[in-house]
Amino acid sequence: MDTYQAAAIIHRHRGDALVTNTMSAMFAITAVSPSPLNLASVPLMGGASGLGLGLAMAQPDRHVLVLDGDASLLMELGTLAQISDVAPPRFVHFVFNNAVQFNGLANVDRPGRNLDFRALAQAAGYASAQRIDTPEALDALLPRLLDAPGPHFVELVIEAPHKFTKASPQPEIPDLQFARMGAEAQAMMEALETTR
């Protein structure tokens, strides 16, 4: 399964869910599911799960989907504890596990090659934790998760992209990436009518 396949299936089932996202999942969900209800953690690796938990506490009637990265979650692993403590019932925490850092920019192996994310979430106390490696399985799972009390955790086994090499020019990061988080926060607040 690649990042875009997973994002497309999440799009198919998201309805009016709030979606926080980061890293490779950010580019994919923006492409396949553009919405004022998307909030990117950028440039801020590790922030998607905290943003999602805060949103879930403020908007308990909404579904909140967190599209996290594997290395990003490792940076803020403590959020598993907070999410389990608060136990937002309409909360699904996806981790796009491709085993590399900076997917699509300059891939570096991430630490924890034997780490079991699903077991971490289970041990933290999530209501359910799954590992999914095909689009079909994700498509079948999502409606059930959105109906069942959470928080739920879904480790998505994602094919790692080709690594950048010395022959691959690295891009300049555009201004948009630095203004994006604030602009999306404003758009989400307008959609939620929480602007002040």
Next chain:
Amino acid sequence: MAITDHSVSASAVAEILAEKKINAVTTVPDLVQLALHDRLQGDPAITYLQCSAENQALTCAMGMYVGGLEPVVMMQNQGLFNCLNTLRSVGIDARIPLVILVGAFGREHDNLGQPLSDSSRVMVNRTRPVIDALGLPFHHIETAADLPRIGRAIDAARAGKCAVVVHFGHYLAWN
């Protein structure tokens, strides 16, 4: 001036937060503001979230704010050093008006009433220069006479759409 004169009342701080419609708190382990934690954690009007680390306290607070709550963030000075990139992202680039209540952990009693810059402890004497370097407002609370600065700090954060630091120079009092 007695050492206790540098401990401002936790209840007085909580009253100011209530007046400013603060209804949520994210926090991390914090020795300086224990009395305020005690007040806020037991307040049914407050959504209170204990986080594992300062980055998470900031991102959770941003999510709360976008979702319609009015949070403050509580941490110690050394925790502030721990989350500078997230503070940059949330409090400057994303323009979220978060008020961060920071306790001066490690401040020597001989420094009470004296300039923070005269403290021999790095985490005390460098906090304000770091916040100044980020271009964020810094409001120091040394005695009860400084308490009105808290309300002004909240107003400044909302008006300026940025993070603001309220810095408590000594342990808060349990009254």
